[in-house]
Structures are given as structure tokens and as C-alpha cells.
Amino acid sequence: MNCKEMQGDLKQWQAQRHAELSGPDSWLGLVGLFWLEPGSNRVGNGGDCVVCLPAGPLHLGDLRWAGERIFWQPAAGEARELQTDRLGRPSVVDCGNLSFFIVDREGRLAVRVRDRDWATGKPFAGLGYFDDDPAWCIVADWQEISPPLQMEVPNASGDLKSVEVAHQAVFSVAGQAVTLLPMAVGEHEVFFVFRDRSSGRETYGAGRFLKANPPVDGKISLDFNRAYNPPCAFTPFATCPLPPPENWLPFAVPAGEMKPASTLA
The missing domain is CATH 2.60.200 (Tumour Suppressor Smad4)
Known part of the structure; x- marks a missing residue:
């Protein structure tokens, strides 16, 4: 599925996020x-x-x-x-x-x-989103890293998890080449954790999550309009992974979920 196809059901994705966060198991x-x-x-x-x-x-x-x-x-x-x-x-x-x-x-x-x-006692007030922007639906190169990187990724509780990273997503924004390292690569999705210059301002300070469909023919579609807040944005009882320094983007990403009104950071 390419970026254009993904954007068609963005409103449905946002509705699913609201249902998930407003339900009894939120x-x-x-x-x-x-x-x-x-x-x-x-x-x-x-x-x-x-x-x-x-x-x-x-x-x-x-x-x-x-x-x-x-x-x-x-x-x-x-x-x-x-x-x-x-x-x-x-x-x-x-x-x-x-x-x-x-x-x-x-x-x-x-x-x-x-x-x-x-x-x-306090119903979920909902989420704020940046305006849908096709420019933030980016097709990146999916490049192999050889030998794979071994990273110690911290979480919100201060623990470290060892992650092997064998690929990276490489793309450009305004002529600036950047990479994103996946935290997990599965059969059905690729999972990223990132920060950007909006973190702590318009978006959650500890960063956001992003899921992508598996790469096809050496390309992976990154729809930042679907960037979403980690659980630790909503509760102090989560143990979210934090973005590694390699995933601190040097520009703002005004797309996806904004900082919750009742954010903890």
C-alpha cells in the first residue's frame, strides 16, 4: 500500500484511536x-x-x-x-x-x-491532530545495515532493551537527508519511535510512535500523519520505549497526533 492509498482511511484510523483510548481497557x-x-x-x-x-x-x-x-x-x-x-x-x-x-x-x-x-469520572476529551498533509506521507529507501547494529534502547522506567537493527529508512526533507531506525520489524508492520523539533511543544515531549507497512521492492511508506502518542503520554504506569538518539529528527514534523491536553510531560 502506497502513501496515496494509505491517506484514504486516515479518518477511520483516527476514529479507531479515539475508540481505543475512550474504552474501558484504555x-x-x-x-x-x-x-x-x-x-x-x-x-x-x-x-x-x-x-x-x-x-x-x-x-x-x-x-x-x-x-x-x-x-x-x-x-x-x-x-x-x-x-x-x-x-x-x-x-x-x-x-x-x-x-x-x-x-x-x-x-x-x-x-x-x-x-x-x-x-x-472523567470521560476522554479526545485528541488533537495537525491538518492532514500529503507532504508528510514519505516513501523512503529501505537500506540494509551490514553488519546489523546492536542498540540498548531505554524505556520510560529506565530499563534497557537490546535491539538488533538490520535496516534503516532513508529519506530527505527540504533537501536534508535523514534516517530512521526501526525498533521492531515484523511480518505485518514495521515499528518506529522518533522525536522531532515539535517534541515538547506541539507534540509529546518523549516522542511519538509510527507504524508502517512492510517494505516493498526496497521502499517503505512512512505516513507521519499517523504518528501517534505513546501510552506514557496518557499514564505514568506505562513502560514506553524512548527514541534512540539516531531517531531524533533535526526538524519539526507538524503531522499526526498533537500533545494531549492532559499530557504528563
């Missing part, structure tokens, strides 16, 4: 992030809990981390093994309007707690 509904230790981790509303819920019983149950497996033992009920988000959607434990699930960050496990009724 990033805006997160109310806690708690890092676990191997062994038993108490969960509940009590002061002695590792995972501190904002409501519910003083002791809801225990999370038992044993090797590469983690089990949920409710205070009343049978234990069950939970899946983390390492390979896809994690298992979810419900407690009234609250739910929690396990995230795996380079072998460190944490619990994210979500309030599914979050929007009843």
Missing part, C-alpha cells in the same frame, strides 16, 4: 504499576500488600512467581497459572470494576491495575 484507566519479587506477593487493599489495590478486600490473594511461571492464588478459590504479555495478550484477573494483569519487561515482572469504570 491506558487512561490504569491506576497502578507494581513490580514483583520472586516468591509470594500479597495483593489487596491492605497496607502490607505488594500490589496495592485502591479498593476491595484487604487481602484479595497472592501472586507466586516461581522461575519463569507465575500463579494467582485467590484468598478464596483455586490457584491458576497466569500468562504475561511477553507472547501476546496477558491473563486478566477481575475484582469488581478493577482488573490486573502481568507485564514482562526483560525478565522483570510487574502488575498493572486498571479501573474499567475510569471514564465515568
Whole structure:
């Protein structure tokens, strides 16, 4: 799919973003992030809990981390093994309007707690966008990097993730040649994290995300009109990757999502 074809459903993409962020499973509904230790981790509303819920019983149950497996033992009920988000959607434990699930960050496990009724108190106000601009739908060269780069990419929690980068997107803006390094290359999409001169002003300070269709014949279409805010723009309980210095663009990109009105940075 080329840039011209991609732009036809931009409004639909924006509507999907709004639906995602305004729904019960939105990033805006997160109310806690708690890092676990191997062994038993108490969960509940009590002061002695590792995972501190904002409501519910003083002791809801225990999370038992044993090797590469983690089990949920409710205070009343049978234990069950939970899946983390390492390979896809994690298992979810419900407690009234609250739910929690396990995230795996380079072998460190944490619990994210979500309030599914979050929007009843403060509904999502929506996102602002720059005007759709075909000039920011760019067809870049997809160049091989040999040997591949090994990068340590930081995230918002201060952790480092090792990423192998075997290709780069190369393009020009106003006669200035630049490159973008992908953070992940999959069968169905290529994922970038970048900053630009609008970051911290019109757009979120820590940068934005961009997804592209897989390259075809050595070309990749980068539609910056679909650049979007990372989860950490909406909640302090996200662990977003930060853009490497190589992806700090030396000009403003007035396209895509603008900084949320209630931004955290």
C-alpha cells in the first residue's frame, strides 16, 4: 500500500484511536504499576500488600512467581497459572470494576491495575491532530545495515532493551537527508519511535510512535500523519520505549497526533 492509498482511511484510523483510548481497557484507566519479587506477593487493599489495590478486600490473594511461571492464588478459590504479555495478550484477573494483569519487561515482572469504570469520572476529551498533509506521507529507501547494529534502547522506567537493527529508512526533507531506525520489524508492520523539533511543544515531549507497512521492492511508506502518542503520554504506569538518539529528527514534523491536553510531560 502506497502513501496515496494509505491517506484514504486516515479518518477511520483516527476514529479507531479515539475508540481505543475512550474504552474501558484504555491506558487512561490504569491506576497502578507494581513490580514483583520472586516468591509470594500479597495483593489487596491492605497496607502490607505488594500490589496495592485502591479498593476491595484487604487481602484479595497472592501472586507466586516461581522461575519463569507465575500463579494467582485467590484468598478464596483455586490457584491458576497466569500468562504475561511477553507472547501476546496477558491473563486478566477481575475484582469488581478493577482488573490486573502481568507485564514482562526483560525478565522483570510487574502488575498493572486498571479501573474499567475510569471514564465515568472523567470521560476522554479526545485528541488533537495537525491538518492532514500529503507532504508528510514519505516513501523512503529501505537500506540494509551490514553488519546489523546492536542498540540498548531505554524505556520510560529506565530499563534497557537490546535491539538488533538490520535496516534503516532513508529519506530527505527540504533537501536534508535523514534516517530512521526501526525498533521492531515484523511480518505485518514495521515499528518506529522518533522525536522531532515539535517534541515538547506541539507534540509529546518523549516522542511519538509510527507504524508502517512492510517494505516493498526496497521502499517503505512512512505516513507521519499517523504518528501517534505513546501510552506514557496518557499514564505514568506505562513502560514506553524512548527514541534512540539516531531517531531524533533535526526538524519539526507538524503531522499526526498533537500533545494531549492532559499530557504528563
